[in-house]
Amino acid sequence: MNKIGIIIGREFNERVRKKSFIITTILMPLLMIGLMAAPTLMMLFAKGDTKTFVVLDESGVIAPKLSGDKEVIFSTEDCTLEQARAKEDIFGVLWIGADIVDNPTSAKLYTNSSSSMSLESNIASQMERIIEQERLKRYEIDNLEQIIEDVKANVTLTTYRNDLQEEGKEEEATSSGVAYLLGLVLGMMLYMFLLIYGSMVMTSVIEEKGSRVLDVLVSSVKPFELMLGKILGVASVAVTQIAIWAVLVCGLSAAVLPSLMPEDMMQTVAAVEAGTITSAQAGIDADMLSAVALATDPVRLVMMFVWLMLFLVGGFLFYSAMFAAVGSAVDSIQDANQLQTPITIPIILALILAMSVFNDPDSALAFWGSVIPFTSPVVMMARIPFGIPTWQIVLSLVVLYISVAGMAWVAGKIYRVGVFMHGKKPSLKELLMWIKQ
Amino acid sequence: MDILQIENVTKRYSAHTALSDVSLAVPEGSIYGLLGPNGAGKSTLIRVVNRITLPDAGRVLFQGKPITDEDIYRIGYLPEERGLYKKMKVGEQAIFFARLKGLSRREAIARLKTWFIRFGIEDWWNRKVEDLSKGMAQKVQFITTVLHEPKLLIFDEPFSGFDPINANLLKQEILRLRDEGATVIFSTHNMASVEEICDHITLINKSRNILSGSTDEVRRRFGENIFEVVFEGATERLRDGLKPYVEVLDEAAVADSSLNQMRIRLNDGVSLRESIAAANEAVELRSFREVIPSMNDIFIKAVEGKL
Numbered sequence: 001m002n003k004i005g006i007i008i009g010r011e012f013n014e015r016v017r018k019k020s021f022i023i024t025t026i027l028m029p030l031l032m033i034g035l036m037a038a039p040t041l042m043m044l045f046a047k048g049d050t051k052t053f054v055v056l057d058e059s060g061v062i063a064p065k066l067s068g069d070k071e072v073i074f075s076t077e078d079c080t081l082e083q084a085r086a087k088e089d090i091f092g093v094l095w096i097g098a099d100i101v102d103n104p105t106s107a108k109l110y111t112n113s114s115s116s117m118s119l120e121s122n123i124a125s126q127m128e129r130i131i132e133q134e135r136l137k138r139y140e141i142d143n144l145e146q147i148i149e150d151v152k153a154n155v156t157l158t159t160y161r162n163d164l165q166e167e168g169k170e171e172e173a174t175s176s177g178v179a180y181l182l183g184l185v186l187g188m189m190l191y192m193f194l195l196i197y198g199s200m201v202m203t204s205v206i207e208e209k210g211s212r213v214l215d216v217l218v219s220s221v222k223p224f225e226l227m228l229g230k231i232l233g234v235a236s237v238a239v240t241q242i243a244i245w246a247v248l249v250c251g252l253s254a255a256v257l258p259s260l261m262p263e264d265m266m267q268t269v270a271a272v273e274a275g276t277i278t279s280a281q282a283g284i285d286a287d288m289l290s291a292v293a294l295a296t297d298p299v300r301l302v303m304m305f306v307w308l309m310l311f312l313v314g315g316f317l318f319y320s321a322m323f324a325a326v327g328s329a330v331d332s333i334q335d336a337n338q339l340q341t342p343i344t345i346p347i348i349l350a351l352i353l354a355m356s357v358f359n360d361p362d363s364a365l366a367f368w369g370s371v372i373p374f375t376s377p378v379v380m381m382a383r384i385p386f387g388i389p390t391w392q393i394v395l396s397l398v399v400l401y402i403s404v405a406g407m408a409w410v411a412g413k414i415y416r417v418g419v420f421m422h423g424k425k426p427s428l429k430e431l432l433m434w435i436k437q
Numbered sequence: 438m439d440i441l442q443i444e445n446v447t448k449r450y451s452a453h454t455a456l457s458d459v460s461l462a463v464p465e466g467s468i469y470g471l472l473g474p475n476g477a478g479k480s481t482l483i484r485v486v487n488r489i490t491l492p493d494a495g496r497v498l499f500q501g502k503p504i505t506d507e508d509i510y511r512i513g514y515l516p517e518e519r520g521l522y523k524k525m526k527v528g529e530q531a532i533f534f535a536r537l538k539g540l541s542r543r544e545a546i547a548r549l550k551t552w553f554i555r556f557g558i559e560d561w562w563n564r565k566v567e568d569l570s571k572g573m574a575q576k577v578q579f580i581t582t583v584l585h586e587p588k589l590l591i592f593d594e595p596f597s598g599f600d601p602i603n604a605n606l607l608k609q610e611i612l613r614l615r616d617e618g619a620t621v622i623f624s625t626h627n628m629a630s631v632e633e634i635c636d637h638i639t640l641i642n643k644s645r646n647i648l649s650g651s652t653d654e655v656r657r658r659f660g661e662n663i664f665e666v667v668f669e670g671a672t673e674r675l676r677d678g679l680k681p682y683v684e685v686l687d688e689a690a691v692a693d694s695s696l697n698q699m700r701i702r703l704n705d706g707v708s709l710r711e712s713i714a715a716a717n718e719a720v721e722l723r724s725f726r727e728v729i730p731s732m733n734d735i736f737i738k739a740v741e742g743k744l
Contacts, residue, residue, distance in 0.1 A: 006536045014525065212520035216581075219487055219514040220537040222506065420489055 003221045004229040011204075011233025016240065025241050029248040035185075051091035051119065054084045058098040065130045072119060085110050094123065101134045179385040180358050186308060187354035187382030194315050194347050194377065197238050198323040201231055202336060205327030205419075214419050223419055224412040227328075231320045231408075235313055242312060246305035253301065307384055307393065314400040315377025319343065321404070321411035325431070328418030335425045342428070350375035354382035361386035370396050373403035410435055439501075440465040440589055440620045441486065446495030448481055455481040456492070457644045463622055463637070468615050470635035470652075471624040472732075474740055478644045479624040480517055483593050486622075487514055499589075510538070513582040517593035517624075519574050521566045528562035531581050538585035545584065552580045556606070571598040579607065583614060590614060592623035596630055608634055628733040638732075642740050656729045659738070662703040663728040664712075670720035672697050678719025682707045696723060 015021055052073045057063035066074045074094070077084065084093040092115065097106030107127065109115065136144050205227075208214045217226055326339045353369040360366065361383050370380035376396045384393065417434040418426070426434075441463040448456040455478045463469045471479045484490040486497055488509050499508045522530055528549065535545035553559045556576050566574055575598050583590060595611075596604045604627075611621055612634055625631060631638060631652070638655060640648035648655060663686065668675060672688050676699070679685070683701040691698050703712055713725055730738075 003537055006533065010533050013529075014522075208522075211523060212516055212518040213522055214520070215487075215489060215516040215518075216514065216520040216534065216578075217537070218489060219512070220510055220534070 004225050004232070007221065007226060007229025008233040008236060011230055012236050012240075015200075015234065015237045021237070021241070025244050029245045029252065032185075032245070032249055033252050052089075053092050053094045053123075054079075054087065054090055055094045055096070056081055056084060057096045059096055059100045061134055062096050062100060062127060062130050065133075066123075066126055072122065088112065091115075096127075100127075101131055104128070104131055179361075179387070182304075182385035183354070183358060183361075183382040186304070186385065187351065187357075187378050189308070190312060190315060190378045190381045191347060191351045191354075193238060193312055194319050195344070197234055197316055198319045198343070198347075199340075201234050201320040202323035202327035202340065203333060204230060204234070205324050205415075206330060206333055206336060209328065209419055210331060218419070223416045227321075227324050227412060227415045228408065231317060231324060234320065235316050238316055239309060239313060242305065242309055246302070246309075250301045250305070304384070308381060310397055311377040311381050311400070314373075314397060314404060317404040318373055318377075318400065318407050319347065321407045325411035325414035325418065328415040329421065329426050329431060330418075331422060331425070339425075339428070339431075346374040347378070350378035353379050357382045357386075361388065367392070371399055373400045373407075376400055413437065438465045439463060440499070441504075441622070442498040442501075443482070443486065444496050444498065446482070446485055446492045446497065448478075448485060448490060448492050454644050456485065458495070459641065459644075459646045460495075461639045461646055461649050463620060465620050466615065466618060467620060467636040468611060468634050469620070469622045470631045470638040471622065471641065472626065472628075472631060472638055472736060473624075473641035474626065477641045479641055480593055482641065483514075483591055483622075483624060486591060487512075511585075511587055512589040512591060513585065513587040515578060515582040515590075515592040515595055517597070519571070519578055521574055521578055523567040524565060526563050526565055527558075527569070527577055530566060531577065531584070534581040535584050538587075540585055548584050549580065552584065555610075556580065572600065572603060575599060576603070579610075583610075583619075586617075586619075588619060590619055590621045590623075592621065594625060595623050596625055596627045604630070626736075628731070628736055632732045640736065640739050648735075648739055652732070655735065656732070659730045659735045660727055661730070663700060664703070664725060665698060665700050665728050666716060666725050667691060667696055667698045667723040668716070668720040669696055669723060672699065675699060675716060675720045678715050679712060682712045682715055700728065 050070060050073055052075060054077050055063045055066060055074050056079075057076065063074070063076050068074050072091075081093065081095055084090075087093075090112070092109060092111035095108040095110070097103065100106055104127075109120065109123070133145070136148070141147075208217070214226075221229075322343045323340065326336055326343065330336045330339060350369070353365065353375050357363075357366040357369070357379060366379065366383060369375045370383055370392070377400065380393065380396045413435045414431055417437065418431075439462040443459060443461050446456050446459045447454070459478070459482060471482065473479050481490060485492050486504070488504065488506065497504045499505075525533075531549050532542060532545045535549070536542060540548070550559075553562065558573070558576060561569065561573070561577070566577070569577065575595075579592075579595065582592070592611075595607060599607060608630060611623070615621055635652050637651050638649070639646055650658070666675070675697075676685055676688075679701065683703050686700040686702055688697065688699045690696070701712075703709065713722075716722055716725065
């Protein structure tokens with residue numbers, strides 16, 4: 001055991017001191033915070049210049065009813081289309097045909113520079129509303145506008161989870177939009193960690209084998225201890241990185257985000273969290289509220305990181321054992337490409353499964369995908385933000401960690417034979433033979 | 438007492454046999470040379486001893502018992518190809534290997550300091566291995582191999598990559614290790630080093646042990662009754678006087694003197710005493726000594742099958 005400790009220590013020290021490790025460790029959380037804060041910040045700061053349109057309305061019914069806002073101003077002028085189009089101090093010209101009420105296509109927009117989709121849909125929807133009103137007038141029913149106003153309904157769903165309900169408190173569920181985003185980020189993160197850190201193990205085994213350091217090492221340590229030491233060493237680097245990120249992200253979001261948010265929004269969020277009002281009553285977009293609530297709640301963030309850490313370590317141990325076995329069997333990274341395909345395919349499959357989870361987080365496919373160890377780390381991390389029963393998470397972890405032991409045993413068999421084989425690249429069949437030996 | 442015995446070891450690979458029925462015994466406290474041309478099977482034998490390669494047949498005994506992993510962890514092994522982490526600093530790396538061999542960090546640093554000074558490489562401590570030349574890396578690796586003061590040391594081609602000065606330094610160190618009680622096995626094709634420092638040798642050729650024994654004994658065994666006579670007087674007289682006993686191989690005058698010399702081979706059944714007496718009758722003898730073949734000659738002869 002002592003020797004494994006020495007090997008873990010070497011792996012850890014060598015990797016943590018690398019510049020690339022230090023840089024990614026510091027930059028990633030800043031990027032993540034930026035992504036989390038982006039929607040709020042964009043809402044606060046996204047303001048365009050005010051654009052002026054000259055409206056030439058030949059029907060005479062639309063122009064008086066068009067209303068301008070911060071984005072756009074409508075002005076009516078007495079001039080021909082050609083004169084209006086020649087003007088350079090305006091953004092554009094809106095020409096409306098005389099038969100607009102009967103023929104909604106007889107409208108044209110001339111702009112001096114590129115317009116935007118939101119601008120065009122703003123104008124179009126205003127015109128649609130006006131035309132609809134004009135058409136309704138033709139029916140000559142009294143108080144029709146009033147009637148229509150009465151008929152209109154606006155539904156906002158507030159979701160509650162019966163299965164996750166806490167005693168005496170109605171917990172508003174994380175909105176699906178936020179869960180989707182979070183699941184995507186977590187699933188991707190797991191995927192990338194498995195691939196990057198897994199191939200790190202493989203590369204390092206190949207290097208040791210190629211430089212014949214292995215020959216020296218095995219005169220001091222058992223090959224299995226060597227493999228275990230390397231895998232655990234790299235795992236400890238990954239854990240360190242995630243731990244630093246967790247502290248930075250939780251700390252920053254708890255300390256910085258609330259002060260960036262408008263005061264009244266924070267109060268509303270607090271109220272919704274406490275269960276006194278629903279997000280619909282608060283009149284804020286549910287996704288938005290949910291995101292802010294999560295980003296500013298250290299407890300939920302920490303919980304998320306704990307799950308992340310457990311699945312990351314389990315998934316990493318499971319996959320890196322295979323990566324180590326492949327690394328031991330070949331002499332160069334080029335040779336490894338073909339043999340590592342059976343490893344990378346399940347990881348990619350896991351990511352694809354994770355994507356399908358977003359449609360229905362509780363489907364049978366999603367469940368089994370998050371239990372089978374080849375895909376479970378990625379799929380489960382993608383599911384967790386949707387709020388799934390704890391027993392499923394625990395089951396998934398138990399299966400994963402048992403499989404880790406099995407995989408380490410199998411990989412150890414291959415590793416023990418592989419590290420001393422030089423020359424010809426073994427086939428998959430030969431690898432299976434080594435396991436049976 | 439033999440510290441290491443190799444008994445009837447055979448190792449086959451799919452295409453060729455690397456070792457066939459090789460046996461040898463390494464006496465404790467000796468310097469044991471494994472000789473042989475490239476591809477003879479020396480490295481395979483060393484790897485079998487180290488349990489890196491398992492033999493198809495035969496066994497290896499360490500201090501009389503079948504060798505175990507624990508035994509391997511106590512010996513010092515210098516592989517033929519340099520096995521050092523390229524990106525790691527020299528000092529840290531040496532400490533790492535020393536700790537794997539069971540030394541504490543403090544003990545390792547203390548011993549390393551002594552060795553680094555002895556080899557004159559103190560200022561390499563913080564350099565990365567990739568910045569060292571092959572010979573320099575070799576020195577570092579040698580130190581990591583001997584640092585834990587193993588009873589048995591196995592060096593695969595320890596002299597390759599060394600200039601004559603450093604090769605000499607290495608020889609002195611190997612002798613010193615032996616004098617301190619270690620047993621040293623090394624493979625080489627550097628015959629000069631074999632003559633100078635080996636107590637015993639084994640010659641392996643085409644996967645077989647074709648010659649084993651102590652260095653002196655082997656050389657005497659290969660003595661072919663050839664003698665060199667240095668004398669004062671006419672060469673013809675000596676030639677005539679010795680005619681019934683010997684075959685004359687060559688004759689020459691000794692430079693810068695009035696002396697002559699002659700190399701002779703005794704005929705079968707002729708005693709050395711008779712020959713010397715006859716020579717003494719004929720001329721005034723200055724010396725009469727046996728010509729013992731160099732290891733180099735023996736090596737070439739043995740390998741070329743002229744035994």
